[in-house]
């Protein structure tokens with residue numbers, strides 16, 4: 001059945017128009033317009049087990065948890081609550097495109113990736129780090145490069161300050177293409193990990209590399225099971241792929257295996273500023 005917005009929410013939020021942005025494992029996102037403006041509406045629900053995937057419940061709590069993080073960050077115009085299957089939130093709509101789309105030409109016809117854009121993405125991550133948070137899920141789709149400013153979205157997995165127990169859940173890693181080796185190792189050993197700012201810097205290095213080249217930083221088959229992908233990350237099976245242009249050396253530093261060998265995000269931003 002195609003997803004729909006629960007009737008209660010349509011009326012209580014005074015939604016005037018809506019269209020579906022995406023519907024995938026545990027999360028439905030809508031672009032909505034209400035009497036007070038344009039928002040993203042996120043609805044979380046639990047994922048049932050399939051032969052390929054284990055079931056997961058945390059996705060039901062993700063919008064509620066993200067709203068708690070956004071409240072700590074004093075983000076305006078955020079609301080959240082419960083619906084039949086989990087939690088929902090609304091947050092201001094940010095214009096894109098995201099980084100993966102913006103850099104399509106770098107991947108297809110070799111246009112050099114633009115340093116200014118990379119600096120804006122790093123700046124958005126730096127703002128979050130300065131506020132005392134680690135994002136935990138840095139990836140190209142989470143940077144929206146709008147006409148006025150760049151936003152880093154999807155704070156459902158961010159760690160830094162306490163969130164209500166009712167919406168909290170353990171961090172079990174992120175999209176493995178962007179996962180730092182120490183996170184992969186902890187997930188393999190203990191089933192969970194702690195997001196960190198150093199792991200976010202690795203994630204940003206992998207994000208810039210992916211958006212600019214279409215290549216992952218680590219060698220593993222795309223269809224390998226998640227634990228095998230994580231084992232390849234921990235083994236350090238690095239690909240001989242480099243970021244084209246002047247950002248190459250910085251991206252190498254961001255992708256260092258040991259967290260303490262990576263630059264901080266503040267250092268990364270100032271190095272990018274020197275390149276612009």
Ligand SMILES: Nc1ncnc2c1ncn2[C@@H]1O[C@H](COP(=O)(O)OP(=O)(O)O)[C@@H](O)[C@H]1O
Pocket residue numbers: 021022027028029040042062091092093094095141142144153154155156
């Ligand atoms: N505030 C927002 N403004 C504009 N688009 C958004 C916003 N939040 C989410 N989206 C869109 O929805 C997609 C999924 O959102 P995301 O926050 O990553 O949720 P999840 O990964 O939990 O499904 C994003 O890649 C983006 O296209």
Ligand SMILES: [Mg+2]
Pocket residue numbers: 142154
């Ligand atoms: Mg996301």
